[in-house]
Amino acid sequence: MVLRLPLPSPFFTSERVMTSIDTLEAFLAELDRIERRAADLVPAASTATDVEAARIALVGRESGALTALAESLGSLPREDRREAGQRFNAVRVAIEAALEAAWAGLSSARTTAVADPTMPSRPFWRGARHPVSIVLDEIEGIFRELGFTIALGPEAEHEWYNFGALNFPADHPAMDLHDTLYLGEGTLLRTHTSPVQVRTLQAYPPPVRVLAPGNVYRRDFFDATHAPAFAQLEGLAVDEDISFADLKATLTWFARRFYGQGTRTRFGPSYFPFTEPSAQMEVEVDLGDGRGARWLEILGCGLVHPAVLEAAGLDSTRWSGWAFGMGPARLAMSRYGINDIRLLYDSDVRFLEQFDAC
Numbered sequence: 001m002v003l004r005l006p007l008p009s010p011f012f013t014s015e016r017v018m019t020s021i022d023t024l025e026a027f028l029a030e031l032d033r034i035e036r037r038a039a040d041l042v043p044a045a046s047t048a049t050d051v052e053a054a055r056i057a058l059v060g061r062e063s064g065a066l067t068a069l070a071e072s073l074g075s076l077p078r079e080d081r082r083e084a085g086q087r088f089n090a091v092r093v094a095i096e097a098a099l100e101a102a103w104a105g106l107s108s109a110r111t112t113a114v115a116d117p118t119m120p121s122r123p124f125w126r127g128a129r130h131p132v133s134i135v136l137d138e139i140e141g142i143f144r145e146l147g148f149t150i151a152l153g154p155e156a157e158h159e160w161y162n163f164g165a166l167n168f169p170a171d172h173p174a175m176d177l178h179d180t181l182y183l184g185e186g187t188l189l190r191t192h193t194s195p196v197q198v199r200t201l202q203a204y205p206p207p208v209r210v211l212a213p214g215n216v217y218r219r220d221f222f223d224a225t226h227a228p229a230f231a232q233l234e235g236l237a238v239d240e241d242i243s244f245a246d247l248k249a250t251l252t253w254f255a256r257r258f259y260g261q262g263t264r265t266r267f268g269p270s271y272f273p274f275t276e277p278s279a280q281m282e283v284e285v286d287l288g289d290g291r292g293a294r295w296l297e298i299l300g301c302g303l304v305h306p307a308v309l310e311a312a313g314l315d316s317t318r319w320s321g322w323a324f325g326m327g328p329a330r331l332a333m334s335r336y337g338i339n340d341i342r343l344l345y346d347s348d349v350r351f352l353e354q355f356d357a358c
């Protein structure tokens with residue numbers, strides 16, 4: 001035998017008025033009942049859930065008591081509809097205003113609670129300086145003692161500043177290492193900070209000593225030792241009678257300030273179109289990885305090529321200079337024993353916040 005249970009009818013679960021209202025008296029009596037219901041419900045609503053429940057019961061679009069009553073307006077005798085409508089509207093406006101006021105009361109209560117001075121404060125999270133920024137600040141501090149100032153140039157650079165003015169012959173293979181995004185109209189994302197050398201020499205008459213930090217871009221894989229966007233730091237000194245001895249002395253002094261007094265340095269031959277002669281400097285450092293001290297190349301450098309001085313409008317028979325370019329990320333890695341450059345550019349806060357002690 002199948003036992004059939006009566007299904008609850010949706011009509012009896014709602015607020016709908018089931019008795020038909022077809023006289024003005026019945027209409028006004030129901031309106032009165034709703035008004036009294038609102039006077040009970042709304043002032044008693046002390047939480048957002050209560051206020052919302054009252055709103056649904058009274059004026060909710062699906063099953064609100066007023067909504068249901070509005071439907072019976074059409075069943076009233078024609079001559080009573082006007083009065084019924086006006087009374088109805090007055091009650092609806094009053095109920096909506098009461099609901100509105102109940103909402104406002106809730107939010108001001110909440111503001112008062114948050115302003116309570118005895119509440120415990122939220123946990124305070126402060127950021128940390130990025131390891132590359134820490135190292136850059138330190139390097140800049142060391143060079144500032146020697147009279148260097150900071151110069152900045154654009155990241156979207158003219159091809160001429162990035163290559164031509166730096167003595168890269170058109171289609172020279174050295175440019176293969178500098179593949180980048182070309183932005184149109186002779187501009188590209190700069191592949192190095194060296195263009196700032198020329199911009200500085202055009203803007204300021206020598207003697208100049210500047211450091212140019214900034215981001216550079218290359219078509220490179222993102223692996224443990226390469227990043228397609230990375231920080232570089234350029235150095236340039238131009239004066240009368242600058243020689244390779246100035247370069248060696250200054251960079252060695254820097255290395256000892258940065259890595260420690262006894263640090264050994266060595267210079268080996270290299271090639272850059274914008275320096276002649278060109279060199280690379282290595283420092284002997286212990287990276288703390290248990291493999292002991294070893295030679296680490298930290299920068300490229302050289303005497304500024306006369307063609308670069310001329311491109312900047314200087315007389316290369318009078319002025320001479322030396323320059324270097326280094327990757328602060330590499331210095332940060334050697335300083336902190338970081339073995340993967342991606343850690344520096346992934347922005348994982350758990351990693352980054354370990355370095356800034358202040």
Ligand code: DAH
Pocket residue numbers: 191192193194234235272275299300301302322323324325326
């Ligand atoms: N611009 C070079 C590069 O990105 C680095 C460099 C080497 C800069 C030698 C210099 C320099 O100023 O003298 O590979």
